[in-house]
Structure formats: structure tokens, C-alpha cells
Amino acid sequence: MTKFPENLKYAKSHEWVQKLDDRFRVGVSTFAAGSMGDVTFVELPEVEDDVDAEDSPCVIETVKSSEDIINPITGTVAAINGELEDTPETVNSDCYGDGWLYEVKGTDASEYDALMTPEEYTKYVASLED
Amino acid sequence: MKRTPLFEQHIALGATVGDFGGWEMPLWYSTGQIGEHEITRKACGLFDICHMGEFVVKGKDSLAFWQKLLSNNVEKIVDGQAQYNFMLNPEGGVIDDCILYRYTAEHWMLVVNAGTQDGDFEWMKQNTFGDVTIDNISEKMGKIDIQGPTAPKVIADLVGRETIEKMKFFRFLPEVMIDGKPVILSRTGYTGEIGFEIYCNINDASALWDALLKAGEKHGLAAVGLGGRDTLRMEAGLPLHGHEIRPDLPAVGTPWFFAIDMNTEFTGKKALEDNEGSLFVYSVIVEGRRKPGDHAEVLCEESVIGEMTSSILAVSLEKKPAGFIRVNKKFEIGDVVTLRNSRGKLFKGEIVATPVLKGTSRKKMSVMLDK
Numbered sequence: 001m002t003k004f005p006e007n008l009k010y011a012k013s014h015e016w017v018q019k020l021d022d023r024f025r026v027g028v029s030t031f032a033a034g035s036m037g038d039v040t041f042v043e044l045p046e047v048e049d050d051v052d053a054e055d056s057p058c059v060i061e062t063v064k065s066s067e068d069i070i071n072p073i074t075g076t077v078a079a080i081n082g083e084l085e086d087t088p089e090t091v092n093s094d095c096y097g098d099g100w101l102y103e104v105k106g107t108d109a110s111e112y113d114a115l116m117t118p119e120e121y122t123k124y125v126a127s128l129e130d
Numbered sequence: 131m132k133r134t135p136l137f138e139q140h141i142a143l144g145a146t147v148g149d150f151g152g153w154e155m156p157l158w159y160s161t162g163q164i165g166e167h168e169i170t171r172k173a174c175g176l177f178d179i180c181h182m183g184e185f186v187v188k189g190k191d192s193l194a195f196w197q198k199l200l201s202n203n204v205e206k207i208v209d210g211q212a213q214y215n216f217m218l219n220p221e222g223g224v225i226d227d228c229i230l231y232r233y234t235a236e237h238w239m240l241v242v243n244a245g246t247q248d249g250d251f252e253w254m255k256q257n258t259f260g261d262v263t264i265d266n267i268s269e270k271m272g273k274i275d276i277q278g279p280t281a282p283k284v285i286a287d288l289v290g291r292e293t294i295e296k297m298k299f300f301r302f303l304p305e306v307m308i309d310g311k312p313v314i315l316s317r318t319g320y321t322g323e324i325g326f327e328i329y330c331n332i333n334d335a336s337a338l339w340d341a342l343l344k345a346g347e348k349h350g351l352a353a354v355g356l357g358g359r360d361t362l363r364m365e366a367g368l369p370l371h372g373h374e375i376r377p378d379l380p381a382v383g384t385p386w387f388f389a390i391d392m393n394t395e396f397t398g399k400k401a402l403e404d405n406e407g408s409l410f411v412y413s414v415i416v417e418g419r420r421k422p423g424d425h426a427e428v429l430c431e432e433s434v435i436g437e438m439t440s441s442i443l444a445v446s447l448e449k450k451p452a453g454f455i456r457v458n459k460k461f462e463i464g465d466v467v468t469l470r471n472s473r474g475k476l477f478k479g480e481i482v483a484t485p486v487l488k489g490t491s492r493k494k495m496s497v498m499l500d501k
Binding site: 034035037040041043061062063064065066092 | 419
């Protein structure tokens with residue numbers, strides 16, 4: 001069974017969220033990064049964009065498809081991973097580290113609490129693979 | 131879902147698998163889709179195509195049968211030659227695209243797509259006449275493709291240079307031994323590169339795959355999934371059934387005019403004449419780095435004139451977004467069209483010549499062997 005990092009929480013659409021001091025970092029899980037194939041371009045939001053939960057402020061382009069990232073946390077974009085402009089493939093190779101997407105200053109802590117724990121996400125992914 | 135005999139070998143090579151026409155097939159291996167595409171253009175790729183369908187047709191009336199059933203002039207090919215064809219319905223729609231192999235005037239093989247083979251078989255049976263027998267050998271036959279500039283060297287190492295050095299494009303050898311197993315060696319393919327489609331007994335497919343992987347090691351060979359196959363065929367200007375060509379649309383205005391010979395009489399010909407000028411298929415290259423997506427609308431002065439039939443990345447053309455569009459208006463090379471995706475985002479696409487990339491498919495075999 002695939003293991004997912006313990007320090008993160010997860011959305012059903014396969015984004016992960018890391019709680020930092022005053023903001024939340026967003027990326028995609030190995031499940032998403034593995035199933036979408038080679039990432040060729042990432043369209044990121046801009047810093048200071050207001051984003052609602054369920055918005056799609058970020059698009060990941062692969063060879064064949066365009067994957068909308070469903071934003072998990074309502075708030076304001078505080079930072080983006082500009083490195084992805086030149087090295088979008090980092091999303092494939094290091095999705096929990098240098099392949100992060102953007103950070104949000106959240107306004108509603110309950111959204112983070114409602115995300116899946118690593119255990120819950122592991123079970124959820126296993127149910128998809130059956 | 132169905133699996134080919136090579137499924138476990140794909141998993142061992144780190145394959146990510148997905149559904150293709152009811153078959154669980156490798157989409158890419160640990161190399162990744164872009165790497166596999168590039169290896170096929172530079173060295174060579176190995177493809178599991180066991181899922182495709184094959185029919186053997188025999189009988190004194192088989193030539194007349196093909197001439198009625200298929201869109202090309204089948205009298206143009208000789209023993210040992212293959213030909214690309216459309217099988218059309220009376221409305222001019224494409225039931226399937228296929229390759230016809232002539233052993234003799236009374237012995238043929240037709241190779242068709244995986245998802246369409248049952249319907250093809252029914253249609254063929256309904257249309258037989260006189261002395262024609264059709265045998266569906268799809269489940270008994272395996273198929274492995276080897277494609278790319280170094281593919282001839284891999285095969286020469288296995289069968290001897292003299293066996294293949296005079297082979298021309300779209301010719302085949304009906305019985306060659308590879309690793310002690312009889313195969314049909316066909317100089318055809320779906321990538322735009324020189325190479326072979328190898329047909330074998332389904333029970334030999336697994337051993338043959340390993341023999342080809344091993345022989346390919348010193349020639350830079352890698353296994354390539356259906357993802358890479360799709361980007362390669364798009365650049366090579368080849369259609370994918372269900373996208374560029376479909377049963378419900380007449381096969382007019384396509385870049386694949388070489389599949390149709392209007393000087394012969396065949397099912398669907400009248401519909402093609404009646405619908406001439408109603409549809410056009412073009413290759414496009416899209417500005418920017420985002421893809422519009424399959425079924426993105428094509429706009430002309432704010433009205434929808436068609437759709438994108440394949441939206442993909444042209445990996446060998448600086449990874450530009452590209453693909454095919456089908457529209458109801460004629461364009462010239464260099465014209466620019468507007469595309470709109472399902473979220474309303476607009477893109478600019480330039481009409482370009484098909485194919486967008488010229489590979490080694492037609493190069494002289496001996497020249498490729500000497501490189």
C-alpha cells in the first residue's frame with residue numbers, strides 16, 4: 001500500500017496541504033503525480049489573488065491532458081513556486097518537496113481540519129485502485 | 131478488462147497502465163512518456179500492440195470483395211505488399227482504418243483497431259459474396275512493433291542483414307524466424323519512423339518481447355507505452371480512429387486522401403462525392419504552453435465551425451501544444467483559428483502542413499543499416 005507523508009492532509013482531488021506558521025502550502029500527491037504522467041507546464045495563480053475553496057487557480061499541463069488543481073483552502077495566495085516555470089517536471093520527481101505549487105493565507109481553519117488524514121487518504125486511494 | 135500476454139512484463143518494467151478500448155495497456159513505463167517519445171525518434175521504441183485485431187481472408191473472389199469493402203485501389207498492390215485503407219459505411223463514415231496485406235490474390239490479412247474489431251468482423255461477414263472466407267485470428271495472433279532509426283539494426287542482428295536490407299516501405303515478409311519463432315515481418319508503423327510491425331503466434335509474444343528487448347540494448351531501445359504512441363502518431367500526421375476519423379462523419383477533406391481512390395467502386399463512395407467540401411481536417415500548432423483539450427471548439431467570427439479532435443503536445447517540436455481540428459470551412463496553411471476550451475479560455479492555433487514532422491519511415495533500409 002502506498003505511504004503518504006504524515007505531516008500533510010489530503011483532499012479527494014489529490015491535493016495535499018501542509019500547515020505552516022501563518023499559511024498553508026498546497027501540492028499534489030504522488031497518486032496524482034504518478035497517474036497524470038510527465039508534467040510539461042504549470043500555470044500558477046498570482047500572489048495576492050483571492051482564492052475560494054473549490055476554485056481552480058492552478059492548472060497542471062501534461063503531455064496529453066490539463067489537470068485543474070482544486071484549491072482546498074479559502075484565502076489569499078501568499079507565495080507561488082516560481083521554480084516550476086523552468087522545471088515543471090519537479091512536480092513528478094518531488095511532489096512533496098520542491099514540487100509544491102502555491103501557499104495560501106487561510107481564513108477558515110475548519111477547511112484544513114476537514115481534510116483527510118494520511119490514514120484516511122491511504123484508505124481512500126486503496127479504494128480507487130481496487 | 132482484457133490483458134495481453136505481456137502484462138506482467140510491463141509491470142516489471144514499471145508501467146503505469148490504463149484502459150484503452152477495453153484493454154488494460156501500458157501508458158508509459160519508468161522512462162516516462164516524453165523520454166519514450168524522444169527515444170523512438172533518436173534510437174528505437176518497442177510497443178506491445180497485441181490488442182489489435184487480425185482477419186485472414188481467402189478465396190477466388192477476395193480481390194473483388196476488398197475492392198468493394200475498402201476505399202483504396204487494392205489492385206495496386208502485389209504479393210508481399212501492404213496498403214493503408216478505410217473501411218467505410220454507406221454514409222461514408224469510417225467503420226475502421228486498417229492495413230491490408232496481400233500474400234496472393236486469394237490470400238490476405240487485414241489488421242484493424244482493438245476496440246472496433248468485433249464490429250468490423252460483423253460488417254465483413256455481412257458483405258461477403260461468392261468464394262470468400264473470413265477467419266478472425268485476433269486471439270491467436272500477437273503483435274509487437276519496433277520503431278525508430280536504429281530498429282533496422284536490432285532486427286538485422288536477429289534475422290540477418292540480408293533478410294531485410296532490400297525491404298521497402300509497406301512491404302512484408304510472410305515468414306521470418308526470430309529467436310526460433312516464426313513471425314510476419316512488416317515494414318510499416320504508426321510513428322513516422324522506420325521500423326517494423328511484427329506479427330507472431332500469441333503464445334510466442336512473451337518470449338519475443340524479451341528477445342527484442344535484449345537485442346535492442348546496444349541500440350538504445352526502450353519500451354514505449356500508448357502515451358508515446360499517441361504523440362508520435364500525431365506528429366507523423368496519422369489519424370486515431372474515433373478522433374480524426376469516425377463512423378458518423380464522412381471521410382472527406384482529410385489529409386489521408388492516399389487511403390481513398392475515387393477511380394474505384396466501393397461502399398461509401400457516393401456519400402463521399404455528395405459530402406465533398408463539407409468537412410476538413412487540419413493539423414494545428416497552438417500558441418503558448420497550454421493545450422486547448424480534445425473537443426475544444428474552433429471559432430470563426432464567433433460561430434463554432436468545428437472542434438479539436440486530438441489535443442496533445444508535439445514533443446519533438448519544442449513541446450508545443452498541437453493536434454488536429456475538424457472544421458466545416460476550408461483554410462490555407464498559415465491561417466490562424468481561434469480555439470475555445472470547456473472553461474471558455476481562448477487559444478490561437480495556426481494551420482500547418484500534415485505531417486508536422488518528417489521522420490525516417492521512408493528512408494532506404496540499407497542507408498539506415500549503415501549509419
